[in-house]
Structures are given as structure tokens and as C-alpha cells.
Amino acid sequence: MLAVDDLAVSYGAVHAVRGLSLTVATGEIVALLGANGAGKSSTLNAVMGLVPAASGRVEFAGQSVSGLAPERIVRLGMTLTPEGRHVFPNLSVDENLALGAATRNERRAIEATRAEVFELFPVLAERRTQLAGTLSGGEQQMLAIGRSLMSVPKLLLLDEPSLGLAPQIVDLIFDLIARLRTRGLTILLVEQSVDRALEIADRGYVLRNGQLAMAGRAGELRASTGVERAYMGLADV
């Protein structure tokens, strides 16, 4: 579904990502791991067209999306739930969800998706008219994911969904990601909670200093030790 080939991202003289190739097949959860600053978010942002790629190709559903604006890419069926949630704080929960469906026209289909989102996150249904800025961190994360689902993506890029959340909420979010896959969604997950991410992922890629350090089945990566775990940002565990 997604094929990234020899991707490079630079911010001025800083090379955030170099020579990265990865694939995500339909129905998979793929984890993109690595320490802080390893280039995970830069990769997602470049795939999504939010930052320009210095070189390399990105193909989505058999079509090149290199150089396309993010709004075009969203319309093709790939979307990103950004790091730090980025709900619109001055808009209500309902309005945030309505914007998530901005690419769609049929009212009834949108209504059906919203019902599904409320089924996944009952707490959002209780807070429909509340401003998103007044939600708790966990609720904002649910809203951010729900908002992404409103566009009915084929591929969801999730950037650090557990960042800054309480442990029970993190459990809830990971359960949810696993459930989304059973609904046919393909997911590329960036996470710092490496063990949690590998529990639900099929495969993983590990970045170090912007380059691919390891790749493999989730089980193999979980079994890795020592220096390899350090690459994943687990040096302090």
C-alpha cells in the first residue's frame, strides 16, 4: 500500500532522514521506532507532504505522491494524526469531526462514520458541543484519531499517539489501534513506547540518526537485546 524508496529529508544543513526505504502492506500495522530525533516524525511528515523530501520516492496505492500537497494526499486516502494531537482548540468536538470529513460530500455516509467514531470513543459523544481545547489529553488524542477516521482513510499514519498520556489511557489507545486494524485499516505507527508498539505491530523498522538501523518481524525485534535495544531508544530501560 505504501512504498517509500531512498527517502531523504533535510532541514538546511541538518540531514534528518537519509536513504530510508520501507513498505507497508494492506492490513498491516507497521511500527517505526527509534530514539528522539532519529527521524521518525520527519519521515511521516515527508510521506504526507508536510515537509519537502530532499530526494527519494513515495508511492501510495500504486501512485506516486512525491511532491503532492498534503490536502491532495488526504484525498487519495492516506492521512496523518500528528504528534501532539493538534485538535482545533477553538472548535467543538463536533466541529473538529466535521472538518475531518471535509473531503467527503454525502451527509448520510458522514453521519454513519461519526456514529462509528462515537462507538469507538463513547466519551467524545458525551462532549460533542465542548470546545476541544477544554478536553483532557487522552480525550484530545481520541478526538485527533477520530477526526482522522472521519476521512475514511485506507492508510493511517499515527505519530506518537501515547505521548504524554496516563498509563491507563495509553492502554486504551493501543487497544483501539489494534481494533482499527480488524476493521480493515492499515497503520504506520511511530512510537517511543517500543514494547507496546511491538505488541500490536506486525513488523517494525528502527531508525538511528536518520538511517535504517534494523528491520524485521515484531517478534524478532522484541527479542533483540543490548545494543539493538539502544537503537530503539531503550537505553534507559
Add this chain to the structure above:
Amino acid sequence: MDVFVQHVVNGLALGGVYALLSLGLALVFSILGLINFAHGELLTLGGYAIYGGLAVLALPFGGAVVVAIIATAVAAMAMERVAFRPVRDASAASMLLTSFAVSALLQVVLQNAISPRGKAIVTPAFFKQAITISDLVVGSIQALSIVATAILLLLLMVFLRSTVLGLAMRAAAVDFRTTRLMGIHANAVVATAFALSGILAGVAALLWVAQSGSVRPLMGLVPVLKAFIAVILGGLGSLPGAVVGGFVLGFIEVFLRAYLPGAALEFREAIALLIVITILFFRPQGLLGRRVEAAR
């Protein structure tokens, strides 16, 4: 008491014009971070479009007003497309200087192509009449200002609250990048902001011209400065703030003109600014502005 109510009506009428202009400035600022000083020239163009509609096309007054509102909306979008889009990713200073350039250019073009001096506009006789509501005598221009402002603000509120593009405008004001992740076209949001600011300037032009009875190439300068003050007063970046700031400034001016003793009357602009500065001293973020918070 009646006199007081009369001043309130005048304050609403003048404040309404400021509110329309400052809302136009605030809409564009909230999306692009640009204070568009060429906004005053949209008012001027609106005035000249009314003049042209009457004198050249021989339209009835209402027709000329419709032409003017369309003209200012188109002019605002053209301004964005030609002048501001190429510098959209440049620094705020570059965009500000671009707006000064557009402003100066339009002034010179109007001065040379039409006349450096003003042109009289024959307003309908209705504008000189007054409407009497029990004891209250309201000039029809004041009544028009209040009604037009109210309708326009209401329409804009409905647009911003119940259409996807309106929601996108409010979202983009806070987080443009994430708004694009919703599949909203960046150019559509920016063009809409300019089109709306143009429509608001077109209606403000009608109210301004109805009051003054003439158009001049430099007529936009003072109103845009007032609108800028109103935007800052209300809270830079806040749309309701821009409206409130416009009305507050209008009320301050009208009440100073009414109640200052004769000797102080010529200092009323300075006193008005002093009041604004005092308000900002206690609320530096403006009346409805939020303190700048770190990104969540």
C-alpha cells in the same frame, strides 16, 4: 437621556463601519499573519466602483452598490493572487512591505487615472432623511449602517459556524498546517479570507461614501488606520475581538466628540488614542485576545 440614546445610535453607526473594516483585517491576519495595509484601498476602490456605477454605467444606486461589493471582493482576491501569494512563505516584514507597496500603487493609479481630487457622489434623497422612532430621531444613514453591519456580521457568523469552509477558516486561524491535513486546500482558505475581507470593505465603502458624499484617492488611509487600532484593541487574531474593538473605538470617538469641553475638542483623536493605550496597558492581549500560549 434622549441625547444620550442619540449618541449611542451614532456610536453604533460609526463603530459598525470600523467593525466591518477591522473584521476584514482580522480575517486575513488570522490566516496569513499579514496586516494588510492595502485594505484601505479596497474601501477606496469600493467608493470609486459606486461612483463608476452611477456616473459611467448610469446604474441605479442599489445596482452601483452591488457592483462595488463584487468589485471589492474580486479586487481583494486579485490582490492576494498577484501580490501576496508569491511572498506567502516569506517573512512577516516582507508581506507587510508588500501591502504598503500595493496600497501606494493603487493610490497613485487612482490619482493619475481619475483625478487627485475628489469626485462627488449623488446619494439617494432617502439618505438625507431621518427616521423617527417615538422620541428618537435616527438619520437614515445611521440606520443603514447599523442594519447593514448587523446583517453582515450575522451572515458571517452563520458562514463560520455552519459551513465546512467556515470551520476551516476558524481552524486555519489557529493551526493552518493541521487544517491542510483535513484535505482543505490552502489556497481556498486564503482566497476566501481575502474575498470576505473585500466584501466587508465594499459594504464599509457604501457606508463611508453615504456619509461623506464623495470619493477621493486617499480616502482609505484614515479608516484603515482606525480599523488597525480597533483590531489591536480587540485582540490581534481574534475575530469577535475585531468587531468589539471596532464598536468600542466608535463609541469612544462619538462620546468624546459629544462630551468633551470645547477647548479640548481638537485633541479628541489624541484623547481617544490615550484611552486605547490605557486599555492596552491593563489588557496587553486586547479586550478579547488570548495570551499567547505555548503550543499544546
